[in-house]
Every structure is written in C-alpha cells, then in structure tokens.
Amino acid sequence: MPATTKVAAMNLSKISARDVQVYYGDKHALKDVNIEIRPRSVTAFIGPSGCGKSTFLRCINRMNDTIASCRVEGNIAIDGEDIYDPKVDPVQLRAKVGMVFQKPNPFPKSIYENVAYGPRIHGLARNKSELDDIVASALQKAGLWNEVKDRLESPGTGLSGGQQQRLCIARAVAVSPEVILMDEPCSALDPIATAKVEELIHEIRENFTIVIVTHSMQQAARVSQRTAMFHLGNLVEENDTDKMFTNPDDQRTQDYIMGRFG
Ligand SMILES: Nc1ncnc2c1ncn2[C@@H]1O[C@H](COP(=O)(O)OP(=O)(O)OP(=O)(O)O)[C@@H](O)[C@H]1O
Numbered sequence: 001m002p003a004t005t006k007v008a009a010m011n012l013s014k015i016s017a018r019d020v021q022v023y024y025g026d027k028h029a030l031k032d033v034n035i036e037i038r039p040r041s042v043t044a045f046i047g048p049s050g051c052g053k054s055t056f057l058r059c060i061n062r063m064n065d066t067i068a069s070c071r072v073e074g075n076i077a078i079d080g081e082d083i084y085d086p087k088v089d090p091v092q093l094r095a096k097v098g099m100v101f102q103k104p105n106p107f108p109k110s111i112y113e114n115v116a117y118g119p120r121i122h123g124l125a126r127n128k129s130e131l132d133d134i135v136a137s138a139l140q141k142a143g144l145w146n147e148v149k150d151r152l153e154s155p156g157t158g159l160s161g162g163q164q165q166r167l168c169i170a171r172a173v174a175v176s177p178e179v180i181l182m183d184e185p186c187s188a189l190d191p192i193a194t195a196k197v198e199e200l201i202h203e204i205r206e207n208f209t210i211v212i213v214t215h216s217m218q219q220a221a222r223v224s225q226r227t228a229m230f231h232l233g234n235l236v237e238e239n240d241t242d243k244m245f246t247n248p249d250d251q252r253t254q255d256y257i258m259g260r261f262g
Pocket residue numbers: 024027029047048049050051052053054055056067069
C-alpha cells in the first residue's frame with residue numbers, strides 16, 4: 001500500500017476488514033464481512049448465538065489459525081498492514097492484539113508471574129526493577145493493585161472470579177497491546193464484578209482499541225461507542241451505539257434488540 005494511502009487508512013480506522021469469509025470445513029460461518037473499527041474506542045459485537053461474533057473476533061488476532069478445519073479469506077488490516085501476510089508472525093501479532101476470554105484463565109502461577117510472563121518473553125524489561133514497574137502499572141490499570149499489592153506471590157487462581165478476570169486484563173495490558181479483544185468477558189461474573197470490569201473498560205478505552213463480544217445488550221449500550229450486529233454469518237449493521245439501540249437501520253437489528261429472536 002502506498003505510504004499516503006496507509007496514513008489515510010490509519011486515521012479512519014485501526015482495524016479494517018474487507019470481504020472476509022470464514023469456513024469451518026464446508027460450513028460457511030462468516031459471509032462477506034466488511035467493517036472499519038475505530039481506534040481508541042469500544043466496538044461491541046452483538047447477535048444471536050451462532051451468528052459468528054466469536055469467529056470474527058478470533059480472525060483479528062489469528063486465533064482461528066489454531067483450528068485445523070478453519071479457513072479465512074479476504075483481507076484484515078491493522079494500521080493498514082495485512083495481518084494475514086505470510087511475513088506476519090502470529091505470536092508477535094497476538095502481543096499487539098491481546099485477548100481476554102469468557103472464563104477467567106489465569107496461569108497456575110503467582111499473581112506477579114501471571115502479569116510478568118508476557119513482558120518477560122517479549123523482552124520488554126531490562127531488569128527486575130523495570131519488570132516490577134510494568135507489573136505494578138498493569139495491575140493499577142486493571143484496578144486490581146490495591147487488592148493484591150500485599151500478596152503478589154499468592155496464586156492467581158486463589159482470587160475471586162472477578163479479580164481473576166481483572167488479572168487476565170492486567171496480563172493483556174502488560175505487553176502494551178494496541179488492540180484488546182474480549183470474548184464475553186463478564187459472562188462468568190456476578191453483577192458487582194461485571195460492573196467493575198465495565199468500569200475498567202471505560203477507563204482504559206482511550207488507550208486501546210477494544211472489541212467486545214457480548215450477549216448483553218445492556219452491556220453493549222453501557223460500554224461501547226459503536227455496535228456491530230451479526231446474524232446468520234452476516235454483518236447486518238454497524239452503527240453508533242446510541243443509534244443502534246434507539247433507531248437501527250436494519251429490521252433484523254430492531255427485531256433482535258426488541259427480543260423477537262435470539
Ligand atoms: N471450531 C469450530 N468448528 C466448526 N464449527 C464451528 C467452530 N466454531 C464455531 N463454529 C460454527 O460457526 C458458527 C459461528 O460460531 P461462533 O462461535 O462464531 O458464533 P457466536 O455468534 O460467537 O455464538 P455464541 O454467541 O453462541 O458464542 C456456528 O454455526 C458454529 O457452530
């Protein structure tokens with residue numbers, strides 16, 4: 001891509017998907033997806049079960065590469081760079097595009113090690129003191145520092161579910177990603193822990209590009225600025241979240257948010 005075109009693309013969107021098709025064997029799971037995802041904001045993916053939200057999310061950090069039957073076609077670029085280019089190292093890509101899963105999945109190690117692991121393997125700290133600073137800063141950004149600063153050597157798995165999920169967010173944040181993908185990050189959490197994670201998303205959104213899959217329309221309305229609605233493998237509408245929930249353009253979006261299906 002010529003340099004000027006690349007700069008223009010960067011200003012408009014962080015992530016740009018063109019004509020994306022995804023197949024699991026013969027099953028055509030995503031059809032002709034085109035979307036521009038804006039930087040430093042939250043985009044929510046909504047839609048009924050099985051419509052392809054998680055499949056598309058996993059395209060953005062090439063997690064689908066780990067599924068043998070899965071084939072991705074089309075183009076997905078971050079800052080104008082094709083992430084499916086053979087020159088791109090998926091491990092480096094996943095440091096730039098972090099992911100938080102549905103179920104909190106801390107490593108069976110200490111709280112400190114959970115956060116330090118990524119910065120250490122990516123060589124982000126020159127010494128122990130720099131690593132300590134990165135760990136403290138990531139835990140602060142994840143709103144967990146005050147709760148864990150006196151027990152950094154305790155196992156991450158000993159925290160409550162909500163704390164474990166914030167630890168996973170700290171782990172993602174610690175490698176300074178540009179994009180954070182969240183696949184139903186609150187589905188295993190109670191309302192209080194959910195509120196804390198939503199507050200955290202709100203606080204960090206200006207520093208990252210966040211894409212969140214959610215089954216909760218209330219959550220999409222609370223945390224996101226843009227919302228994309230998927231249905232039967234198609235991206236049917238992408239709009240400002242306020243408009244999406246008050247006056248959507250597509251009848252299928254209207255039916256879904258009114259609870260007529262899904
Ligand atoms: N590993 C896989 N192998 C085969 N088919 C799959 C695989 N993962 C997903 N699919 C299929 O692809 C389609 C889209 O699934 P996906 O999980 O992306 O939907 P979703 O909208 O995230 O659903 P949910 O909200 O239930 O998590 C579904 O028909 C699903 O059965």
